[in-house]
Structure formats: C-alpha cells, structure tokens
Amino acid sequence: MTAVLSNPYLEGNFAPVQSEITADDLQVIGTLPAELNGTFVRNGPNPQFPPKGRYHWFDGDGMLHGVQIGNGKATYRNRYIQTPGWKIERDAGHAIWTGLLEPAQMDNPYGPYKNVAHTALVWHDNRLLALWEGGEPHSIEVPSLETVGSYTYGGNLKSPFTAHPKVDPVTGEMMFFGYSLPQPPYLQYSVVSPEGKLLQTVPIDLPVGVMMHDFAITENYTIFMDLPLTFRRERMQRGEPAFMFEKDTPSRFGILPRLGDNSSIRWFEAPACYVFHTLNAYEDGDEIVLIACRMQGTSILGATAAVEDSTSDIPLLHRWRFNLRTGAVVEASLDDIPGEFPRVNEQYLGRTTRYGYTGRMAKSSMPLFDGLIKYDFVKGNSQTHEFGRGRYGGEAVFAPRKGATDEDDGWLITFVYDEEKESSQLVVVSGKDIAAEPVARIKMPQRVPYGFHGTWIDGV
Numbered sequence: 015m016t017a018v019l020s021n022p023y024l025e026g027n028f029a030p031v032q033s034e035i036t037a038d039d040l041q042v043i044g045t046l047p048a049e050l051n052g053t054f055v056r057n058g059p060n061p062q063f064p065p066k067g068r069y070h071w072f073d074g075d076g077m078l079h080g081v082q083i084g085n086g087k088a089t090y091r092n093r094y095i096q097t098p099g100w101k102i103e104r105d106a107g108h109a110i111w112t113g114l115l116e117p118a119q120m121d122n123p124y125g126p127y128k129n130v131a132h133t134a135l136v137w138h139d140n141r142l143l144a145l146w147e148g149g150e151p152h153s154i155e156v157p158s159l160e161t162v163g164s165y166t167y168g169g170n171l172k173s174p175f176t177a178h179p180k181v182d183p184v185t186g187e188m189m190f191f192g193y194s195l196p197q198p199p200y201l202q203y204s205v206v207s208p209e210g211k212l213l214q215t216v217p218i219d220l221p222v223g224v225m226m227h228d229f230a231i232t233e234n235y236t237i238f239m240d241l242p243l244t245f246r247r248e249r250m251q252r253g254e255p256a257f258m259f260e261k262d263t264p265s266r267f268g269i270l271p272r273l274g275d276n277s278s279i280r281w282f283e284a285p286a287c288y289v290f291h292t293l294n295a296y297e298d299g300d301e302i303v304l305i306a307c308r309m310q311g312t313s314i315l316g317a318t319a320a321v322e323d324s325t326s327d328i329p330l331l332h333r334w335r336f337n338l339r340t341g342a343v344v345e346a347s348l349d350d351i352p353g354e355f356p357r358v359n360e361q362y363l364g365r366t367t368r369y370g371y372t373g374r375m376a377k378s379s380m381p382l383f384d385g386l387i388k389y390d391f392v393k394g395n396s397q398t399h400e401f402g403r404g405r406y407g408g409e410a411v412f413a414p415r416k417g418a419t420d421e422d423d424g425w426l427i428t429f430v431y432d433e434e435k436e437s438s439q440l441v442v443v444s445g446k447d448i449a450a451e452p453v454a455r456i457k458m459p460q461r462v463p464y465g466f467h468g469t470w471i472d473g474v
Contacts, residue, residue, distance in 0.1 A: 022380060023071040027406070027431045027438075027464050030060040030074065036091040037459035044454040046086045046442065047425065049415050052472040053157050054427050054440065055080040056408070057144060058465020059132045062100060063109040066116075070315070071381075073113030075100050076132030076144055076152075078159045079429065079462050081440050082474075088440070088456045095144050095152055096161040099128030114315055133177035134467035138188045139210030141165070142471065145177040147193070147227065156474050167212040173202040177467070178291070180231040183361050189231055189272070191238070195223035195245035201238065205273060216275040218268065222246060225257075225314070230295035230304055231272070231364045237295055237304055240266035240281075241288050243312060259311045259326075261286050267343075269302055269336060282336045282343050288312040290329070293356035296366045300339040305370060305391075307354050308332035308347075329354045331372060331389065349396065353387055355409035355467070359421050359445075368392050369422045369445075371410055381464075382406045386426060388448040399426075399448045401441075404433040406464070412445060413470040422446050425453065427470060429462045438462040 022028060059074025076095035081088050094100060102124055103110050111128040112119055118126045129149035136143050136151075143151035143165055150171055153162035165171075173192030181188045186208030193201050199217035207213050218238065223245040230237040242263035250256035265287050270279035292306040311326035331348040353372035368391055373383035383406055386399040401407050407430040414424035422445040430441045438458040444450060 021069050023069060024061075024065075027433070027461065028071065028380070029463060030062075030077075031092070031461055031463060033460060034091075034093050035460060036089070038089045040081075040088045040090055040459065041457040042086070042088060042454055043439075043457070044442075044452060046083055046088065046454045046456075047415075048086060050413060050425060050442070051084045052413065052470055053080055053082045053474050054411060054413070054468060054470050055135055055142070055156075055159070056429060056462075056465050056468030057095075057132055057135050058463060059130065060094070060463060061109070062094065062103055063107075065113060066109045067112040068115040070114045072315075074130065074132060075103075076130050076146070077463075077465075078135075078144065078154065079465070080157060080159050081456060082157045089157075090456075090459055091157070091159055092460075092462075093159040093161070095131040095154070097129050097131050097152060098164070099124070099130070103128075132466065135469040136179050136181065136188070137469055137471050138179070138181050138206070139208065141210065142469075145175060145179070147177045148174055151175050156471060167206070167210070170212045172215055173204065176227075176229070178228040180229070180363060181360070182231065182233075183363055184233075187272070189229075189236055191218075191226070191229060193224070193226045195225070196247065197223075200224070201226065203236065203238075203270075203275075214273065218270075218276050218279060227290050228292050228306075230292040230306070232295050232297045232302060233364055234272060234297065235269050235295075235302060236272055236274075237302065238268040238270075238279075239289055240268060242286050243288055243314070257315055259286075259288065259313070261311055267304070267334065267336060269338070280338070282341065284334065284343050284345060286311070288314075291354065291356050293331070293370045293372070294358045294363060294367050296364060298335075298366070300337050302336045302338065304334045304336070305348070305356075306332060306334075307356055307372065328352050329375070331356070331370075348389065348391075349387075351387065354381075355383070357410060357412055359412045359414055359424060361414055362421055367421065371412065371426060371448075373407065373409055373428075374398060376406060383408055386410050386428070386443065386448060388422075388445075397449045399443050399450075401430050402432075405430050406433070407431070407441065408464060409467055410443070411468045411470045413472070416472070420446070428468075429458070429465075431462065431464070436461065
C-alpha cells in the first residue's frame with residue numbers, strides 16, 4: 015500500500031471550505047466605527063475538488079470572502095469565482111487540471127492551464143475585478159460577490175492582466191501589465207482611462223521571460239522590475255529547470271513616462287534580488303523612490319538551482335533611489351524584521367507617503383503572519399500590532415476615514431484565524447494607534463482560510 019503524503023496547504027487553515035453562505039447581523043466585539051461604511055473583500059485559493067498530482071498553494075480555485083459593514087453592523091458572504099475552468103470541473107465533478115508543480119497538460123482538451131482568478135482584486139470604473147496574472151480578469155457583482163464573467167475591455171485586452179494593477183487616486187487612470195514566459199513580447203504595458211477605456215497597450219523589450227508579479231507608479235512614471243527569476247527553454251533542453259533564479263544576473267528597473275513606450279523607457283541596474291510586492295513609489299526631485307519587500311533570491315515554484323544564500327526567500331522592507339539625472343542607484347534596507355503584503359493608504363498611491371504597513375512574518379516554515387507593522391518613514395521607526403498567541407492573519411487593507419486630513423487616519427482590516435478556537439474574525443485596527451487592541455472584532459460564521467489580497471470598497 016502506497017502512503018499518501020500530506021500537503022500542508024490542504025490542512026489546518028490553509029484547507030479549503032466548501033460551503034458558500036450568507037450571514038447577517040454578525041457578532042461584534044468592541045464597536046465598529048460609525049464612519050466605516052463599505053465592503054471588505056479578500057481573494058484566495060480554495061480548490062473545488064481534491065487536486066490532481068502535487069498541489070501548490072497557487073493552484074486553488076478563487077474564492078471571495080466579503081464583509082459588508084454599515085451602521086455598526088456586518089454581513090458576511092463567501093462565493094467561488096465561477097471561471098470557465100471552475101464550471102468545467104464543477105460539471106465533471108472532479109479536478110481536470112493539474113497545478114504548477116506538474117508538467118503542463120499540453121494534451122488537455124480544455125487547454126494546458128486554468129485561470130483561477132484567485133490572487134487579488136481591483137475596484138475601478140465602479141467595477142470589481144478578480145485577478146490572476148496568467149489571464150484575463152473576472153467581473154464580480156458587489157456586494158453579492160456573484161461572478162458576472164470574464165472582462166476583456168470589449169475584446170480589446172490582448173495580454174494577460176497583472177494581479178497588481180495601480181489606480182492613480184488623483185487622475186483615476188489605471189495602469190497594468192501582462193508578462194509572457196515562453197515567447198516575446200515578454201512584457202506588455204497598458205493604461206485604462208478613468209471611464210474604463212483601454213487607452214494603450216505597448217510592448218516593452220526584455221531579454222528573456224521573467225516572472226514579474228508587481229510593479230509601481232508615481233505621479234508621472236511607471237516602474238517595471240526585470241528581476242532574474244527567468245524562464246529559459248535552453249535549460250530545459252539540457253535537462254535543467256526551465257525556471258530558475260539567476261543569482262549572478264543583475265536586477266533591472268525600467269522607468270518610463272506614464273503614457274510612454276519602449277522607446278522612452280530607461281533601465282537601471284542593481285544587485286540580483288526578487289520582489290513579490292511593492293509598497294509604493296514616488297518622485298523626490300531628480301529621483302524616483304521605490305519601497306518594496308526585497309528578497310536576496312527565491313525558490314518559488316521550485317526555482318532553487320541557482321539559490322544558495324541562506325537569506326533567500328526572506329522578504330525585508332527595502333528602498334531604492336533611482337536618479338534620473340545621473341543614473342545613480344542607491345539602496346537601503348529599512349528593517350531586519352521579515353514582512354510581506356505591503357500596503358499604503360491608497361489615496362496617496364504614487365505620491366510621497368509617510369506611512370506604510372506590512373504583515374509581520376511568523377517564525378514558521380509556512381507563510382504565516384503573526385502581526386502588523388506600521389512604518390513611519392519620516393521618523394524612521396515602526397510600531398507593531400500583535401494578533402496574539404496562536405492567531406495568524408494576512409494582508410491588512412487600509413480603509414481611510416471619510417474626510418480625513420491625516421494619512422494614517424483610518425483603519426487596517428484583515429482576517430485573523432485562532433488556531434486554538436479554530437475560528438476566524440475580521441479585525442479592525444486603528445491606523446493611528448496600531449499597537450492598541452482592535453477597535454472591533456467581527457466573529458465569522460465559518461472558518462476563513464488564509465488567502466492572498468483584498469480591497470476596501472467605500473460606500474458599497
């Protein structure tokens with residue numbers, strides 16, 4: 015008899031939930047602020063059926079968990095994102111696609127991979143889009159969280175769509191990109207008008223396909239990260255991994271005007287690193303400043319062959335300064351405490367921000383977060399919110415107080431799971447006093463598995 019190996023991403027609070035429910039008038043511990051009126055939605059992987067082959071956390075079908083808050087009360091609902099692949103498997107009654115750790119299914123009649131739409135969300139042009147960087151977005155009704163369907167800007171979307179588009183809080187424009195691993199163009203860059211019209215899609219030349227998960231914007235510029243997590247067919251032909259982090263290849267940062275193209279991009283080199291998520295970027299005189307969670311290298315998706323540094327896969331908050339006049343690059347580490355899922359008050363995205371927030375990583379072999387860190391970039395210090403013993407959360411989204419004049423006047427919102435009680439809460443923490451106890455905890459009617467990224471939709 016063959017022993018079945020356990021998979022930690024299918025156990026504990028990483029395990030999927032199967033019930034889609036709606037629950038009103040949830041129990042609130044503390045008091046929900048009267049001004050907090052809107053919907054918090056978080057995306058994440060939740061396999062509909064037992065997986066085929068080896069399962070990676072990035073494989074699960076997308077499921078949305080939403081909490082609508084208003085008048086001091088809260089309603090919870092969770093819904094699968096009904097992608098075409100989800101529907102095909104639902105009708106078949108079992109998994110059809112394998113995941114990222116298995117060879118591509120080139121003979122699968124439905125295609126070699128499934129758009130799971132499970133990574134992140136963006137609210138733009140009064141529309142909520144669920145995102146997965148290998149394909150098109152999916153439009154979602156709010157607050158019902160029912161899936162409308164694939165969204166391709168009237169058929170004008172010709173590239174994949176990053177999980178991390180950027181919406182300019184002043185102009186209302188949205189910038190996004192799509193990358194390709196096996197063939198050029200390896201990168202395409204797009205801009206959408208405030209009214210939801212796709213204004214431009216332009217190719218950006220890269221020497222080889224790279225996994226590019228995030229990027230950044232400033233008031234006038236867009237910043238791409240050509241980092242050495244590469245895909246090379248020639249390695250595969252030699253029997254080596256096609257996907258590899260090349261620790262001796264420099265990182266490149268490309269800066270171009272917002273409506274620019276390949277002819278107007280300017281590249282800056284820095285030591286090899288990997289970045290999953292940027293916190294923010296802004297302009298400071300002749301310099302473009304980028305703040306992100308930097309790793310020495312990464313073993314993501316088994317890309318270990320060229321990674322030897324013991325600090326690989328440990329994200330630390332980091333700052334780069336790119337001088338547009340001299341071409342100089344100056345780097346500085348901003349903390350020695352591992353943290354990820356960086357966020358800012360998005361009313362200041364692309365502008366100088368005094369404050370930033372990350373999830374504090376727990377000392378664990380799993381991606382667990384045991385608190386939140388608030389950084390004050392003016393004073394150069396930080397404060398921490400502790401979730402408590404045996405309690406782990408995720409990315410905290412900033413919900414600004416309506417009419418606020420202070421950047422940190424608002425609330426940080428995230429789901430927290432209590433391992434001892436095996437229960438979940440939505441936690442609301444004061445942005446001004448992050449070290450204090452939460453102003454409110456909303457008890458969830460069912461367990462909310464760990465997930466990826468969320469958003470706050472004000473007034474909806």
